[in-house]
Amino acid sequence: MRKNFLIAGVIFSLCAVGLGIYWYSTARSSGNVLRETEPSVTIAGKIIHVSIADTPALREKGLSDHEPLAADEGMLFIFPTEGTYSFWMKDMRFPIDVLWISREKKVVDMWQNATPESFPLAFTPKTVAMYVLELPADFATHNNVRIGDMVSL
Structure with missing residues (x-):
């Protein structure tokens, strides 16, 4: 049972990281990322x-x-x-x-x-x-x- 929770946690973490990378790259290419810190x-x-x-x-x-x-x-x-x-x-x-x-x-x-x-x-x-x-x-x-x-x- 503990092994199943560990596997589920790893899968969830990988999905979250993948979605974050996808969101950032999509937003960046469309110019929707906040640009306040850019000169x-x-x-x-x-x-x-x-x-x-x-x-x-x-x-x-x-x-x-x-x-x-x-x-x-x-x-x-x-x-x-x-x-x-x-x-x-x-x-x-x-x-x-x-x-x-x-x-x-x-x-x-x-x-x-x-x-x-x-x-x-x-x-x-x-x-x-x-x-x-x-x-x-x-x-x-x-x-x-x-x-x-x-x-x-």
Whole structure:
């Protein structure tokens, strides 16, 4: 009898773990998992959930070999000092908008709809920036983002 309870307990535990994994993966792929702890940026009244690239290795990798971004996703590159940081589309699978942002958190330049086919062309801002925000292509157009707009980081 005790053996039957033990077997039933193990089966129940495995089912509970399996259901939990299934629920989490289903919710994650549909975007229904709570995202309060993920870093975010606000621009043009839109909240963008971002991956942070704040080390040389992460900045070099960027979105290369990444799946396409959802409408509310992006990557925020954080540099230690202001500079004219160039970006290219090496190993990219989808087009993006690139926004250069000053230390004061103001959009100082942008390149819209940079395509993977543009590689090896590098996109360089006209002025210094401390942050770069990569967003889905046409985000800037659809949300009326302009040079001079403020960004909440």
